[in-house]
Amino acid sequence: MIARLAARVAEARKQRGLPRRVLSEMSGVSPRYLAQLEAGEGNISVLLLQRIAEALDVRIELLLAEDTAPDHDVQRVAALYRQAPAGVQQQVSGILTPQNPNLMRAGRICLIGLRGAGKSTLGQMAGDALGIPFVELNRDIEELADMPLNDVMSFYGDAGYRRLEAQALERVSARHDRVVLAVAGGIVAEERTFTHLLERFHTVWIKTTPAEHMQRVRAQGDHRPMQGNPAAMAHLKDLLQARTPFYAQAEGQVDTSDRAVRSSLNDLLAVIAKQRFLDRPS
Incomplete structure (x- = not known):
């Protein structure tokens, strides 16, 4: 040295x-x-x-x-790149991105889908099984903001949360060559952030039925989806229908409906192995 x-x-x-x-x-x-x-x-x-x-x-x-x-x-x-606006940085990255997009994604796996599908549970278990880190993006957002997620939403609002979400995603991409990441279901709402996600990560849509989404969220101790909102299930179905075209862009899918957690984990590991998400293309 x-x-x-x-x-x-x-x-x-x-x-x-x-x-x-x-x-x-x-x-x-x-x-x-x-x-x-x-x-x-x-x-x-x-x-x-x-x-x-x-x-x-x-x-x-x-x-x-x-x-x-x-x-x-x-x-x-x-x-100059560090000082450029995000749009310019994205254009430069697009020009410099290798012709084989798998080179950018190799080793990085992201689980997408609505809350309650099992992203965090399966992500942690898959990371342990594969011997690579598991990161939950909302926890990284809390670290960036130095406050709990509820306070982030109250203090910054949805627009501020989306900015922090984009920064956290960039930070995870820069820190990890091999990682399993779980993101919030609404990440598809910000086109630039979702595009960055698809460029840098192999994606798997973790999905289940609307009824199981609701049941699992309530089992986590969050009763807000039902309290004072008799149309909650209809709203959830509309939300899932609106986001399905985005989630369907994932390279793989795992349906956790009526499945034991261990069975769903095996399904996820099978998708990762079949699609060779952890292989680095030559």
Whole structure:
């Protein structure tokens, strides 16, 4: 690592055309210390290295990365991408996406569908069975907002929740190459977020009957779908009908109606194996 750091600092200094003396003045690090650093003999502190990185206009992590550090043009493009609006970022990602879409999705599995179908239960069990992390996106949203989900909805409203949902999805995509993710049923309401989901994850629609949806939600201790709302079942059926075209875009389906949890898990694992969701295409 020290040898790699020495080469990176020396190369960055030469690319900027800076004599060691000038870099010393810009960073506040002595020329003698810089010479030792570039020779692979310096035991530099993180704070001093940060000052050198700033003087070289290079992010400190690029000096330490195991793979080849990008040149200044690549760094500049990366900075422009980070500062661009979400729409521009999406266009750039679309241009750079490999022709084989499975390359982007490989290893990432997302369970979609209405609440009460069994996404969280099956997601956790599938993650354990496959030896990969399970993430529930709403828990990640709570972490981002630093408050419970009910407070998120009260404080930010639906529009604010959708923004946090998009950020959380991006964060999960960036953090995990292999993961089972469960998302809220309404993620299909935001076209850009749902498109991102379909691009980055293999999807499985976890489905059941409206009656079982309602029964399971009530079994979780949430009686709101029934209290003071005699038309709740009709509303649930309308909601399911409206969202079915979106859920049907999933690459696989698992129907949990009248099925034991273990049987539904076996069905899900069979879909994952048959579709080879965890394989990385060559």
